[in-house]
Amino acid sequence: MKDPNDDFEHVTPLLFGRVLDGKGGGRPITWEDAQDWSPGNPDEVMWLHLDRTRPGMQHWLEEKLSLPEPTAELLTGDQNRPRAFREGETLVATLRGINFNPGAEPEDMISMQLWSDGQRLITLRRHPLQTPREILMAIDQGQGPPDAGATITLLAELLITRMSQSIIDMNYVLDELEAQDPDQHAEQMLHRISTIRRNCLALKRHMAPQHEALEQISRDAPMWFEGHDRREIAESIARLRRYLDDIDISKESAVVLQDELRARSLASSEHATYMLTIVAGIFLPLSFLTGLLGINVGGMPGMNDPDAFWTVAAICALLFVALIVVFRRLRWL
Structure with a gap:
């Protein structure tokens, strides 16, 4: 209707x-x-x-x-x-x-x-x-x-x-x-x-x-x-x-x-920043060492030694291991 x-x-x-x-x-x-x-x-x-x-x-x-x-x-x-x-x-x-x-x-x-x-x-x-x-x-x-x-x-x-x-x-x-x-x-x-x-x-x-x-x-x-x-x-x-x-x-x-x-987002960001800081802390001494050995001036040791590269590489590896051990003892890793 x-x-x-x-x-x-x-x-x-x-x-x-x-x-x-x-x-x-x-x-x-x-x-x-x-x-x-x-x-x-x-x-x-x-x-x-x-x-x-x-x-x-x-x-x-x-x-x-x-x-x-x-x-x-x-x-x-x-x-x-x-x-x-x-x-x-x-x-x-x-x-x-x-x-x-x-x-x-x-x-x-x-x-x-x-x-x-x-x-x-x-x-x-x-x-x-x-x-x-x-x-x-x-x-x-x-x-x-x-x-x-x-x-x-x-x-x-x-x-x-x-x-x-x-x-x-x-x-x-x-x-x-x-x-x-x-x-x-x-x-x-x-x-x-x-x-x-x-x-x-x-x-x-x-x-x-x-x-x-x-x-x-x-x-x-x-x-x-x-x-x-x-x-x-x-x-x-x-x-x-x-x-x-x-x-x-x-x-x-x-x-x-x-x-x-x-x-959670802040914690993830802080963790990423922390890891970057640790990586920088590990490689900073290595970068300093390699940079020091790479300066182009006279009197650099090992310039005429064919085994000098491997000696430097071994020193860097030992330094890297030493830094890892120190960081672990300090509980930074």
Whole structure:
């Protein structure tokens, strides 16, 4: 069956809309019907998912929802740091999720703004976000959230759950790097480790404020945000805290592995320098001797002796052996 929203997606901000029936299901609603919508029964909730980049979006929020100008600016602007606050009997929040769109890096984040008064739920985004579509699919199958509070709770839960896959991927790469031979792939390994460290720092920097935003929702949400919704948010907060701890562990593991590789590289370089110094120490006296005997002046001994070359070679060999013995006794070799 064709979704009536498809006809309006190219001319309106509406990406999709549903009227929740309070039992896990919902029916589509068009942009025109949403303008003057009122609940047919106390259990109905209207959810509109909008593209906040469409022209006139801020004006519509101010006019149709009677939002103050600063709140409308927050919902449509590019200030995407996670935050949440209560405004009368409404809840306003900005949440972040990992960008899984093609070509995106794990540290790329997508923000989603939301506003709700308990009977109406408005979510807004700039870039495509998979989480609202997952919930939409569950609603269309009759297995979705029954009300606004449960929808907000599920949005937060799915946004956080998606972090786990990025953390698992980073840990898998770290395990793979630990199994590689650092003598053969040192440069490549250091590059990949640096990427993981950057990803960990970006995830921590972007997701840590979300912890505070969810705590604000759990603590200050209006009365229509029921007790079981607050418990679910508390579970999401605990899960997010574990994920942030996992990010710290991944970052520390990357630091340890990077330090180990750099230590091995430094040790190898120092060993090479040491061996060159030993070789120079051995051949310096020999070079001095041969250089002294090679000066082209009169009175050099052995110039007319046919056995002089072999005598000098024997002296050099004895000197070489003597130097090896001395270096070994000094434990330089």
